Amino acid sequence: MTNKIRVTAQKYALQNAVQFNGKADTKAVIGKVIAELRKNGFSPQEILPIVNKVISEVNKLSADKQISELEKVAPELLVKEKKERDFSLPPLPNAEKGKVVTRFPPEPNGYLHIGHAKASIVDYEYARMYNGKFIIRFDDTNPDNADIKFYDAQKEDLQWLGINWDEEYNTSSNLNKHYKLAEQLIKQGDAYVCICSSDVIKECRFSGRKCECRDSNCGDNLDKWKQMLKGGLDDVILRMKGDMGCVNTAMRDPTLFRIIETTHPIQGDKYRVWPTYDFAGAVEDSISGVTHPFRTKEYELRDEGYFKLLDLLGLRKPHLMEFARLNIEGMPVSKRKIKPLIDKGIVLDYDDIRLPTLRGLKKRGILPAAIKQFVFSQGISKAESIANFSLVESANRKILDPISKRYFFVPNPIKLVVKNAPIKQKEISFHPSDKSLGSRLVKTHDLFYISRSDVEKLKIGDIFRLKDLYNVKVCKKNDVVHGEYVGENLISDSLKIQWTTDSFVEMNVLVPHQLFNDEIYNVDSLETVKGYAEESVRNISDGEIVQFERFGFVRLEKKDDYIIGYRTHK
RNA sequence: GCUCCCGUGGUGUAGCGGCCAAUCAUUCCAGCCUUUCGAGCUGGGGACUCGGGUCCGAAUCCCGACGGGAGCACCA
Structure with a gap:
């Protein structure tokens, strides 16, 4: 028995010694030995002394001897193998193949940005991973915010990202259901109409005191609720009976419904009582069959209310999860920051190439696949972070490099006249390694344009190469560069510069x-x-x-x- | 102020008691390759916030401190 420990200990002691200058470290070796032998029923107590002994023996050996010994007992440990990283999303808790339902619930009040891309990609990919269903739901329960143009705009952006949904609907079309559930709550005595001013409500919530409305009886509440719906009562709200003394202020009787008279882009003037996010979000997740709703961390304190509401209504509770928002350094996502710049004309529009909106990224040339890779690399942890855009760029570049054609562009052009220039017709391929991308034919004579920054690098007498063409020697430099044709043999260490002809x-x-x-x-x-x-x-x-x-x-x-x-x- | 969440190289992540003297990517540096300063290849630098505790053993569990974020809306 102890022999098995000895053999294992020796193996790892040798490996560790070989890896680290001939001296094995006790802690590192013990860890490996225990990890391997524990499943065979060995206790650390019996392993420890043996390992210590083996290590001191091994450390006395010469480096060569250590290597040769290791080769004898465990040659596979001689090479350090690289571990592969898995970039897919981690498995979902309580998830069964075919039974996962996710949802992406944007409010149709603006263009989608990289943050929405994260949410929608996570939702969509999980549904795919489990052969489940993915729903897009427009959370349009605030007619002051909802704007008709964004329903379609957001869908276009999602399609561009490569996201397809199995089902689509608007929360605003379920209002009658919501009203029924509200009535149920009132009848149960779990919700009440509050007629206090918002200042009073705020104050009470802050200090944890209840107001008189909370104690009115259900009949009263039902009457008031009906008046709310009909239009006989203004400036009142329906609140859930939570816990006014709860340390979590989100539990202090949150608002469930409020009155908004604005015309809704889809429902028109049909309704004037609208559910809040706390109500509609939880109820919709539940009744639409969503099993794994995701949302960003700032909603965390509302989880308790989410579940309490569903409890009171007797509705199924989904497995709610949160992740951190996606931030990119120097690229704000909030309308609060972007809108003023657009209003001032500093930023052209929501598709400005400096913006992290999906439209901006698209216009700039960022591919959906790069965004997806970036989102996956970020993961869904709750740790907040500020990523650098170079992560997106790098992913994008690697996709683009093998497939994009190469062209010559001369910034800040300066004229170049070449003495003794041969008239040429040159075929130049569009890609250095992928010839299937084709080529173009360029006709040249003695007139070219090259970039100022390249001209600045050249001294009289220097030989440079017009890339893919021939070599030129610099004769004179003023407003125009004068050069001389000096042959076509490739000079490996010469400067190769891009150029255009006068066409x-x-x-x-x-x-x-x-x-x-x-x-x-x-x-x-x-x-x-x-x-x-x-x-x-x-x-x-x-x-x-x-x-x-x-x-x-x-x-x-x-x-x-x-x-x-x-x-x-x- | 109260409550909650988070804290791994410059940046972003993996790991979530022993197989971690810590993964991968990005950035930076060096070299190779290349008729692009792109891509590719090789190598290098660089991290478990701190202090206690539990344990034979802690990045991983517990407590505390510190730092960051969020919530305290009739917005989502």
Whole structure:
């Protein structure tokens, strides 16, 4: 028996010694030995002394000897194997294949952004993972906020992301059901109409005191409720009887229904009593069959009320889960911050390429697959974090690199005249390794344009290469660069620069930088680079993403009489 | 103020009692490769907030401190 311990101990002691300068560490080795032998019924007490002894023996051995011994007893431990990381979502608790139902419940009051992308991707992917159902539900229970144009806009954005839903509905179409449930609560004595002013309610809630309305009898409450619905009573609310003394202030008789007279974009003037999120969210999750609703952490304190309400109503309780919001450094998501910039005309619109809205990201050239990868890499923990956009860029670049055509773009062009330039017709392929992307034919004579930043690097007498063409020696530099043709042999360490002929396409590329630096608007956040692109960019399709060599990946939009570029990232 | 949640390299994450002298990605640096400053390849730097406790053994469990976030709406 002790022999087995000895053998195991020796194996790991040798491995540890080989890995760390010939000296095995007791704690590290003991851990491994116990982990392996515990399932065989060995106790730490019997293992410990043996391991200690083995380690001191092993540590006396020379390094070579340690390696050769290890080779004898356990050659597989000689190579350190790499562990694979799994990027999929963790399994869902209480989940059964085929029986998971998730939902994404946006309020139709704005364009979707990267934060919504996280929520919807998580919801959608879990439904897929378990062969379940995914519902999109518009939480449009506040007619002051809901705007008809966003129902479709949000769906378009989700479709762009590659998210498909099995079912779609509006919470506002279930109001009659909600009213019935409200009545049930009133009859049970679990809800009451409160006629206090919002200031009084706030004050009472803060101090934990109840108001007189709470003690009125159900008949009274039912009458008042009916008056609320009919229009005989204004400025009153329906509250759940929670616990006014509860340390969780969200439990101090939360509002269930309030009166809003605004015309609803879909329901019109049919209703004037509208459920709050606390009521509608919980009830809808339950009656629509959602098994695993997700929401962001700021709702955590409302969980207790969520379950209490469903309890009172006798409704099924879903497995509610929360995760942290997604933040990106310098890219605020809140309308509070973005709207003023749009109003002032500083940010063009909600699809501005500096914004983390899905429309902004799309316009910039970020692919849905990159967003998905990014969201997966963030996970669904409750730890709040501020991610850097480079994570998105890097994912996007790796997808784009093998599939995007390369073009020459010359920012801040300067004229180059080449003496003895041969007339050429050169076929240049669109991708360095994937020839299936094709090529273009470029005709050259002695006139070119190259970028100012490259010109600045050149000294008289230097030889550089017009990339994919030939070598040029610098003769003179003023407003125009004068060079001389010096052959075509590739000089490996020469500067290779991008160029255009005098048949170029003049165009601008908008380059986004961080919108906010430490909460302050960055006045240099949108840079316009003027330059010449090679003629063949005329043949791209509208919205195509290409790489301008040594400049970055650029999404091109083809307008009637011009082309404009948005730099996705370097 | 009260309550809740969170705290792993610069950044983002994995791990959630022994297989962790800690994963992967990103960023940065170096080299290789490349007719792009892109991609790829190799290597390097760099972390368990702190203090107690439980245990043979703690990033992991408990307590406390500190730091960050959220809620205290007739908004979601």
